[in-house]
Amino acid sequence: xxxxxxxxxxxxxxxxxxxxxxxxxxxxxxxxxxxxxxxxxxxxxxxxxxxxxxxxxxxxxxxxxxxxxxxxxxxxxxxxxxxxxxxxxxxxxxxxxxxxxxxxxxxxxxxxxxxxxxxxxxxxxxxxxxxxxxxxxxxxxxxxxxxxxxxxxxxxxxxxxxxxxxxxxxxxxxxxxxxxxxxxxxxxxxxxxxxxxxxxxxxxxxxxxxxxxxxxxxxxxxxxxxxxxxxxxxxxxxxxxxxxxxxxxxxxxxxxxxxxxxxxxxxxxxxxxxxxxxxxxxxxxxxxxxxxxxxxxxxxxxxxxxxxxxxxxx
Amino acid sequence: xxxxxxxxxxxxxxxxxxxxxxxxxxxxxxxxxxxxxxxxxxxxxxxxxxxxxxxxxxxxxxxxxxxxxxxxxxxxxxxxxxxxxxxxxxxxxxxxxxxxxxxxxxxxxxxxxxxxxxxxxxxxxxxxxxxxxxxxxxxxxxxxxxxxxxxxxxxxxxxxxxxxxxxxxxxxxxxxxxxxxxxxxxxxxxxxxxxxxxxxxxxxxxxxxxxxxxxxxxxxxx
Numbered sequence: 001x002x003x004x005x006x007x008x009x010x011x012x013x014x015x016x017x018x019x020x021x022x023x024x025x026x027x028x029x030x031x032x033x034x035x036x037x038x039x040x041x042x043x044x045x046x047x048x049x050x051x052x053x054x055x056x057x058x059x060x061x062x063x064x065x066x067x068x069x070x071x072x073x074x075x076x077x078x079x080x081x082x083x084x085x086x087x088x089x090x091x092x093x094x095x096x097x098x099x100x101x102x103x104x105x106x107x108x109x110x111x112x113x114x115x116x117x118x119x120x121x122x123x124x125x126x127x128x129x130x131x132x133x134x135x136x137x138x139x140x141x142x143x144x145x146x147x148x149x150x151x152x153x154x155x156x157x158x159x160x161x162x163x164x165x166x167x168x169x170x171x172x173x174x175x176x177x178x179x180x181x182x183x184x185x186x187x188x189x190x191x192x193x194x195x196x197x198x199x200x201x202x203x204x205x206x207x208x209x210x211x212x213x214x215x216x217x218x219x220x221x222x223x224x225x226x227x228x229x230x231x232x233x234x235x236x237x238x239x240x241x242x243x244x245x246x247x248x249x250x251x252x253x254x255x256x257x258x259x260x261x262x263x264x265x266x267x268x269x270x271x272x273x274x275x276x277x278x279x280x281x282x283x284x285x286x287x288x289x290x291x292x293x294x295x296x297x298x299x300x301x302x303x304x305x306x307x308x309x310x311x312x313x314x
Numbered sequence: 315x316x317x318x319x320x321x322x323x324x325x326x327x328x329x330x331x332x333x334x335x336x337x338x339x340x341x342x343x344x345x346x347x348x349x350x351x352x353x354x355x356x357x358x359x360x361x362x363x364x365x366x367x368x369x370x371x372x373x374x375x376x377x378x379x380x381x382x383x384x385x386x387x388x389x390x391x392x393x394x395x396x397x398x399x400x401x402x403x404x405x406x407x408x409x410x411x412x413x414x415x416x417x418x419x420x421x422x423x424x425x426x427x428x429x430x431x432x433x434x435x436x437x438x439x440x441x442x443x444x445x446x447x448x449x450x451x452x453x454x455x456x457x458x459x460x461x462x463x464x465x466x467x468x469x470x471x472x473x474x475x476x477x478x479x480x481x482x483x484x485x486x487x488x489x490x491x492x493x494x495x496x497x498x499x500x501x502x503x504x505x506x507x508x509x510x511x512x513x514x515x516x517x518x519x520x521x522x523x524x525x526x527x528x529x530x531x532x533x534x535x536x
Contacts, residue, residue, distance in 0.1 A: 010429060010430075011428040011429030011430075011518065011519060012429070012519050012523060012524065012525030013429075013516070013525065014354050014429070014515070014516030014517055014518065014519055015354075015516055016525045016526055017354040017355060017356060017519060017523075017525075017526055018354070018355045018526065019352040019353060019354055019355060020352065020353065020355050021351065021352055022350065022351060022352055022353035022357075023351065024349055024350060024351070025349065027363075027366055028366055028369065028370060031363070031366045031367050031369070031370035032370040032373060032374070034367075034370070035367065035370045035371045035373075035374050035406065035409055036374055038405075038409060039371075039374055039378075039402050039405045039406045039409060040402065042401075042405040042408075042409075043398060043401035043402045043404070043405050044398075044401075046401070046405070047397070047398075047401050048397065048400050048401040048403075048404040048405075049460070050390070050391060050397065050400070050456070050458050051458055051459035051460065052391075052458060052459060053457060053458050053459055053461070053462055054459060054462060084473075086473065086476065086478075086479075087473060087476075087478045087479040087482075094473070094474065095470075095473075095474035097474075097475075102474065102475050102476045103473055103474050103475070103476050104476070105476045106473070106475070106476025106477060106478060106479055107476075107479065109479030110478070110479055110482060204485070204486065204487030205482075205484075205485045205486075205487060205488075206465075206484055206485065206486055207482060207484040207485055210462065210465055210466060210484040211484070213462065213466075214466040219462065219463065219466060222459070222463075223463045228463055230467060234467070235467070238460065239459060239460055242404075243408050245449065245453075246411075247411050247415065247446060247449075248446070265474070267470045267471045267473075267474035268474035268475060270471070271471050271472075271474060271475055272475075278439070278443055281439050282435075282436050282439040282440065283436070284422075284427070284435065285427035285428075285431075285432040285435050285436075286432065291425065291427070293422075294422060294423050294424065294425040294521070295425065295521060297423075299423035300423055300424050300425070300520065300521050302359075303359045303361055303420070303423065303424055303520075304356055304358075304359070304424075304520040304521075305359075306356075306358050307355070307356040307358070307520050307523070308520065311520075311523065
């Protein structure tokens with residue numbers, strides 16, 4: 001006679017149950033063939049996206065005013081990278097998590113001087129005496145003087161709707177010429193590669209080039225037009241009509257809702273939250289309540305319906 | 315000893331490192347469990363296919379990735395063959411993630427961590443998370459507009475925790491190494507551990523199933 005015990009029993013050993021023939025290797029080979037064929041069909045029909053990288057030359061051709069404004073911003077120290085903080089500079093404390101300045105604690109390990117993003121490429125642009133004189137004037141001026149020149153010109157540019165040609169004459173020092181030379185250099189393709197790896201022939205590090213490009217508005221404008229913006233669930237999307245990265249849905253979700261969507265520390269908060277949730281997912285077998293959800297919502301009766309049919313509960 | 319001579323038989327070493335390792339391996343996973351030709355009768359659902367599908371897709375991902383790596387970073391931009399191989403790589407990754415997510419959900423509803431299978435669940439979650447990191451660095455290695463934008467956005471998250479100096483998403487050379495060496499090794503290792511654990515413990519029995527021949531008991535442990 002069967003007895004009912006309420007002891008906390010262990011799950012029975014799977015090897016104790018009746019078995020039936022099964023070919024593990026055959027199953028894997030069939031799965032491999034199915035995936036290979038499906039992959040080939042999908043690749044042949046849908047291909048893959050490959051929007052070309054934005055070059056500095058393309059940036060200058062498409063948005064010259066943005067290039068000028070960005071160059072002036074780098075000289076004035078007002079761009080995103082100029083005010084970023086670690087790991088590029090000490091300009092701010094960076095993001096915090098529960099009041100802890102984790103970003104600052106990481107240290108300035110990839111030093112980036114925003115002015116040099118403009119001045120270094122221009123310094124290698126030989127053969128223009130006016131530019132050489134302007135560079136000399138800039139470098140011999142005090143930081144306060146540099147700040148005054150660049151900020152005055154940035155303000156004048158803003159008043160002129162971003163159009164350098166509409167800026168009235170003023171006390172901007174060498175800044176207008178430096179900015180227009182920078183645009184000229186970008187137009188010729190001379191900016192390409194000039195910031196990678198500090199003169200290393202094999203320039204494989206695009207950190208400074210990318211910071212410069214991202215300081216302008218053009219990159220983000222292109223991304224938003226492709227529905228890749230942070231507030232457009234952009235982390236799940238890909239250029240064109242491709243599935244992208246749907247596995248990022250939860251990470252992307254938090255950026256769409258308050259308090260994260262309006263928080264200056266959103267990145268740190270969302271990362272921490274996702275790490276905590278990942279830990280919960282990993283440790284789920286040991287979390288009371290959560291581990292019982294499959295028992296409360298009996299989806300398992302669908303999975304093992306044949307077995308339950310043959311072995312009805314007492 | 316000249317060529318062709320057979321060494322004289324000697325006493326077998328009782329405790330060599332080799333013998334210990336062999337004993338350890340066969341102790342963890344006996345040959346009959348590693349490649350079984352029978353399975354419990356309760357294993358009868360399509361949901362079981364998705365674990366094997368994940369593994370098969372991973373093989374295709376790695377295979378297409380190997381071919382891509384032979385052509386160099388610019389090959390798939392300027393060659394129709396390279397672009398097609400890249401398309402194979404993309405779609406095998408999409409299938410890999412789809413199969414893995416369905417597998418994960420299936421195992422959740424089966425409470426597949428029961429019966430001392432907690433570590434199997436943990437290794438599965440770690441494999442999933444590490445795969446996300448691998449896919450992320452793959453997008454950064456494409457050296458196209460996607461890479462620029464994802465790098466520009468992604469740096470803020472990693473920098474916010476102070477880790478950007480060691481994992482610089484704006485350095486494509488570094489990201490390529492993470493994508494084709496470090497993270498695939500990590501995914502490969504954790505998947506091997508996961509599969510070994512699955513084979514060692516067998517497939518979890520149905521909820522509330524009593525061991526055949528044993529008195530009926532109510533299983534309260536999850």
